[in-house]
Amino acid sequence: MSKTFEQSCRESALQIAEIVISKQHDYGHDNILAFREQGLVVRLWDKISRLKNLIWKNATPKNESIQDTFTDIGGYAIIGLMLLNNTFTNKLKKEKKNGKD
Numbered sequence: 209m210s211k212t213f214e215q216s217c218r219e220s221a222l223q224i225a226e227i228v229i230s231k232q233h234d235y236g237h238d239n240i241l242a243f244r245e246q247g248l249v250v251r252l253w254d255k256i257s258r259l260k261n262l263i264w265k266n267a268t269p270k271n272e273s274i275q276d277t278f279t280d281i282g283g284y285a286i287i288g289l290m291l292l293n294n295t296f297t298n299k300l301k302k303e304k305k306n307g308k309d
Contacts, residue, residue: 224282229300231283237297240287248288255281 211219240247259277262269272280289297 221282224279224286225281226288228283233300240291240296244291245288248284248291252281252284256286 243250255277258272259274259281261267262274262277289298
């Protein structure tokens, strides 16, 4: 049985959230807080430029795929919303030994 649009949307959002959480454990808050929303604009600009080049030129990426690029854009959008909602600096849960929290 195929998934509904709603199920697929939630699944994609949860996949992005898991990547954002994992990277947050690796990098912490400071790299985003140094430049906040302005830093996100620069990062998003880089991702959009990359995406434009890959799609317009129909290029085969050597490193970061189109899917990876869209995932990063979604992740930065989540971080931006968290900054606006003052939840970005909420405490991280400790990771379990198997890598999941």
